[in-house]
Amino acid sequence: MSTPGEMGTEAWPLWEVFVRANRGLSHVHVGSLHAPDADMAVRNARDLYTRRNEGVSIWVVPADAITTSDPDAKGAFFESPAGKNYRHAVYYTKSEGVKHL
Amino acid sequence: MSVDQVALAEELAGSSAGAGHVASADVAEYALRLGDDALVLAQQLGMWISYAPELEEDIALGNIGLDLLGHARTLLHYAGTATGRSEDDLAYFRDEPEFRNAWLFEQPNGDFAHTIARQLFASTYLYELYGALSSSTDPTLAAIAVKSDKEVDYHRDHAIQWTLRLAGGTEESRRRMILAVVDTWPYVEELFADDALVERLAAEGVAPLPSSLRPAFDAVIARVFAEAELEIPTGRTAFTASGGGREGRHTEHLGPMLAEMQVLARAHPGASW
Numbered sequence: 001m002s003t004p005g006e007m008g009t010e011a012w013p014l015w016e017v018f019v020r021a022n023r024g025l026s027h028v029h030v031g032s033l034h035a036p037d038a039d040m041a042v043r044n045a046r047d048l049y050t051r052r053n054e055g056v057s058i059w060v061v062p063a064d065a066i067t068t069s070d071p072d073a074k075g076a077f078f079e080s081p082a083g084k085n086y087r088h089a090v091y092y093t094k095s096e097g098v099k100h101l
Numbered sequence: 102m103s104v105d106q107v108a109l110a111e112e113l114a115g116s117s118a119g120a121g122h123v124a125s126a127d128v129a130e131y132a133l134r135l136g137d138d139a140l141v142l143a144q145q146l147g148m149w150i151s152y153a154p155e156l157e158e159d160i161a162l163g164n165i166g167l168d169l170l171g172h173a174r175t176l177l178h179y180a181g182t183a184t185g186r187s188e189d190d191l192a193y194f195r196d197e198p199e200f201r202n203a204w205l206f207e208q209p210n211g212d213f214a215h216t217i218a219r220q221l222f223a224s225t226y227l228y229e230l231y232g233a234l235s236s237s238t239d240p241t242l243a244a245i246a247v248k249s250d251k252e253v254d255y256h257r258d259h260a261i262q263w264t265l266r267l268a269g270g271t272e273e274s275r276r277r278m279i280l281a282v283v284d285t286w287p288y289v290e291e292l293f294a295d296d297a298l299v300e301r302l303a304a305e306g307v308a309p310l311p312s313s314l315r316p317a318f319d320a321v322i323a324r325v326f327a328e329a330e331l332e333i334p335t336g337r338t339a340f341t342a343s344g345g346g347r348e349g350r351h352t353e354h355l356g357p358m359l360a361e362m363q364v365l366a367r368a369h370p371g372a373s374w
Contacts, residue, residue: 012155033157040262044157047164 014063015041017048019055027059035060122182122241127301129183130201131308132242133191134347135230136176137202140192141355142223143169144362145210154213161259162216168252175245193366197356198349204342205288207355211281214267214274218281220260221325226292227253229317233309242307261325268329282331283338291344293318298347 012034018027030049035041041060050058069077085091124132146166153159177188205223210216231253234246267278293315302308326332333339345351366372 012157034155035157036266040266043259043262044161047161048157051164 012036015045015060016063016066017041017045018059018061019045019049020057020059021055023056027057030054032063038062124179124183124239124241126183127298128239128242128307129180130298131302132176132180134201134203136173136180136191137200138206138223138227139169139176140173141200141202141206141358142219143167143173144358145206145219146216148210149216158213165220165256165259168249168256172245172249172252175248179241179245189366193363197351197359200349200351200355200359201347202351202355203288203291203346204344204352205285205292207346207352207358208285208288209354211284212277213263214277214281215284217260217263217267218278218285220256221264222285222289222292222322224253224256224260225318225321226289226314228257229314230309230311233314237308238306257321264325264331265329268331278329279331283334286334287340287342288344289318290341291346294344294347296347 013036014032015035015038016032017030019030020027033041033044033048035044038060042058045058045060049055143166146162146169149162149166150159153162173192174188177191181187181191205219208215208219210219228250231246231250235243235250237243237246264278267274269275293311295310295312299308299310303310322333342352
């Protein structure tokens with residue numbers, strides 16, 4: 001990571017922010033921000049995303065540390081479940097007398 | 102109920118503890134000092150909006166300014182109960198000699214390092230002050246202090262983080278941080294000066310003596326400076342500003358700032374939007 005200010009036009013690295021709204025819930029991606037380092041990223045996230053009691057916990061992750069699925073390969077990548085209804089348990093009939101299913 | 106009343110109810114931390122409580126003349130003068138410190142610093146930080154080095158920092162400084170504005174509103178509201186004046190009367194319709202803020206708070210923003218140096222000294226002082234004031238025998242001041250101390254704790258952390266990064270960053274950022282400390286340090290002394298008013302209030306347990314807060318302030322600054330490899334100015338670069346803000350004597354910076362802050366309210370008295 002380079003030092004901010006080394007070049008006039010240089011931007012701070014990008015961080016992805018995850019906030020957990022309440023105990024028991026999982027962290028949810030809320031957005032991204034720029035910060036010079038991880039400590040400042042957590043603080044900036046607090047200012048940007050939790051000023052109105054939105055969260056009890058924050059994670060920040062360097063954006064370039066995230067490996068994403070290829071958006072162009074969307075068809076092949078997510079195709080398989082479609083048209084394979086047998087993967088879903090919708091064809092089973094419920095036995096009589098079973099409650100709360 | 103108007104929007105302003107909703108906002109007020111939320112911000113007036115002291116109102117529940119001191120509903121209908123009228124400040125004595127001494128307490129009102131003390132609340133005015135604290136309220137003016139917060140108001141002037143809030144206005145200064147507001148000037149950064151859209152000018153900060155990065156969008157994220159713009160928001161951080163704006164948020165800190167808004168916290169301080171909240172403190173100013175509760176403190177000025179309480180100060181006004183002694184004389185039947187509203188927070189707006191006190192903020193917008195007093196002239197420079199009637200302001201009671203210490204000189205540190207009215208020093209100009211300068212570059213980012215100067216703002217951070219001012220934030221470091223101001224928030225470290227305010228953190229110790231509100232911590233001590235939380236056990237005030239005056240329930241309204243105590244309630245305001247409890248709420249404010251948590252917020253000022255974050256302001257202090259923000260300033261410390263930036264002090265470390267500027268001092269330990271590039272040659273240029275370090276040069277600017279050192280200069281900012283040299284320029285800002287002279288205004289620290291006034292924060293911890295005792296006078297007859299605070300001595301009377303301290304005797305009643307209403308307020309801490311400013312001088313009693315100094316050791317804790319010095320300990321925090323020493324720890325931060327040690328890590329940042331900064332030094333408290335000595336020798337040729339060291340001097341102490343005469344101060345006098347508590348008596349209404351101010352540096353040349355306060356007047357223009359107040360003019361900008363007050364012009365709209367004075368041009369359209371009683372206006373609301």
